[in-house]
Amino acid sequence: MVDTELELFEQLEFVENQQYESIIQDLMDKKYSIVDDFFTAEEVHVLRDSLMRKYEEDNFKKAAIGNRTNEIIEKSIRGDFILWINEADNGPAENLYFKKINSLVEYLNRTCFMGILHKEFHYAVYPEGTFYKRHLDTFQNDGRRKLSMVCYLNNEDWKPENGGELTIYTNEDGKEEEMNIYPLAGRVVIFESQELEHEVKPVKVPRLSITGWLKTR
Ligand SMILES: O=C(O)CCC(=O)C(=O)O
Numbered sequence: 001m002v003d004t005e006l007e008l009f010e011q012l013e014f015v016e017n018q019q020y021e022s023i024i025q026d027l028m029d030k031k032y033s034i035v036d037d038f039f040t041a042e043e044v045h046v047l048r049d050s051l052m053r054k055y056e057e058d059n060f061k062k063a064a065i066g067n068r069t070n071e072i073i074e075k076s077i078r079g080d081f082i083l084w085i086n087e088a089d090n091g092p093a094e095n096l097y098f099k100k101i102n103s104l105v106e107y108l109n110r111t112c113f114m115g116i117l118h119k120e121f122h123y124a125v126y127p128e129g130t131f132y133k134r135h136l137d138t139f140q141n142d143g144r145r146k147l148s149m150v151c152y153l154n155n156e157d158w159k160p161e162n163g164g165e166l167t168i169y170t171n172e173d174g175k176e177e178e179m180n181i182y183p184l185a186g187r188v189v190i191f192e193s194q195e196l197e198h199e200v201k202p203v204k205v206p207r208l209s210i211t212g213w214l215k216t217r
């Protein structure tokens with residue numbers, strides 16, 4: 001192919017994606033985006049099964065604070081159990097997960113020049129009574145974290161009484177506001193890692209999710 005043909009081909013290949021466009025618009029407007037049904041009920045089911053199998057095999061460990069080489073386990077700050085997911089080495093459920101994530105990442109890099117080069121994701125289980133106190137994700141000592149992404153894998157019948165809201169604190173002209181987000185199955189929340197403080201309110205029944213970060217160089 002000559003260069004002009006190649007350019008034309010690349011233009012034709014690009015299809016605007018309304019869901020991704022609204023994520024981008026939300027991030028520009030308010031630094032976070034809530035996407036319901038990012039994963040279908042069937043996909044959530046597959047991912048939840050995989051999480052539960054690994055959890056029962058006792059592969060999870062108590063989440064720590066600080067960076068990965070300087071970990072401190074502090075129950076008064078966070079009480080969840082996590083398992084890091086290696087994209088190169090996993091099963092069909094995780095492949096399904098990364099396929100969707102990679103499609104979004106490609107779109108962000110292509111349309112917004114976001115420069116996402118790395119990702120890291122872990123499964124998380126918050127047992128009854130646990131929480132994660134207000135924090136900024138860069139508290140993990142990683143300035144490369146650009147966007148935080150949480151995907152909820154709870155049962156379809158999750159109720160407000162279960163607690164476990166993700167509370168995001170926003171600041172408009174010096175006035176702090178709280179946005180409470182329920183961890184509904186298939187819902188994904190994306191927010192600016194360096195900008196928005198947030199917390200997970202105490203849960204009354206186990207709360208399941210995949211949390212991760214899209215990172216720049
Ligand atoms: O599970 C959530 O809603 C947020 C988790 C979180 O803030 C974190 O792992 O850093």
Ligand SMILES: [Fe+2]
Pocket residue numbers: 135136137148198
């Ligand atoms: Fe966080």
